[in-house]
Amino acid sequence: MQLIAPDILTEARGLSVPFCAAGIIIGLLLWLFGWRWHRFWVVLATTIVAGLIGLSGHAVIGPRMLAAGLLLAIAAGMLAIDLSRLVAFSAAGLGCWLIVHKVLPNFQEPTICLLGGGILGLLLYRLQLMILSGLVGTIIFGHSLLLLVEKLSEPYVTIATWSQANFLGLNIAVVVVALLGVAVQGQIERWRAAKGPQRQAWYAPYLSREDGEFMRQLPNRRGLQSLFGR
Numbered sequence: 001m002q003l004i005a006p007d008i009l010t011e012a013r014g015l016s017v018p019f020c021a022a023g024i025i026i027g028l029l030l031w032l033f034g035w036r037w038h039r040f041w042v043v044l045a046t047t048i049v050a051g052l053i054g055l056s057g058h059a060v061i062g063p064r065m066l067a068a069g070l071l072l073a074i075a076a077g078m079l080a081i082d083l084s085r086l087v088a089f090s091a092a093g094l095g096c097w098l099i100v101h102k103v104l105p106n107f108q109e110p111t112i113c114l115l116g117g118g119i120l121g122l123l124l125y126r127l128q129l130m131i132l133s134g135l136v137g138t139i140i141f142g143h144s145l146l147l148l149v150e151k152l153s154e155p156y157v158t159i160a161t162w163s164q165a166n167f168l169g170l171n172i173a174v175v176v177v178a179l180l181g182v183a184v185q186g187q188i189e190r191w192r193a194a195k196g197p198q199r200q201a202w203y204a205p206y207l208s209r210e211d212g213e214f215m216r217q218l219p220n221r222r223g224l225q226s227l228f229g230r
Helices: 006-011 017-033 038-056 063-103 110-123 125-152 159-165 167-194 209-216 224-228
Strands: none
Touching (some): 006 125, 125 159
16 A cells, blocks of 8 residues: 555646645644644544535536535535544444454454444544544645655656655655644644643543543542543
């Protein structure tokens, strides 16, 4: 699997400098503030995807096509926040099943993998969104940066061919930078939490607000609640 896809680089070849710069900025913002602005990103992504699906449902461009795409985009955007945990459950469950199937191909228990991974994804909802935003932001940033380099050095460099020959190094770089983005987002959340009245544990930024409130309400102050202690 190539995280920096040569096919995408080939199709997007010749993209103008402003669009490449916009992609770099969007990828960087997603890498830095994926969790901090997660509601905005979820609504934006859902609205764009739903709008594209609505537009592709009609063969001819016209008022009906535009109305369907616009209404579907608005409806999906309004429902995105309420459905975000369902999406997180499904994504984590599917990811768990794919990983287990890859590592243990003889373990044919998709229900256990889907439910176990989904529950883990809900418990680590914030961390999951940090990882996802860090990875997606890195991929967008990487594609945009390579396209910008190719545009500025045209016709001496062919980025698609270079990425095909160095896909392993690019995959490792994307994973490392994405994990670094998770650490940066966690540090940003810790800086914000340090300004509040309570001092939080090191893992508190990776938990959702509901999970943090649940941990604080546990009766045993010497247990996990003490890690959120005042």
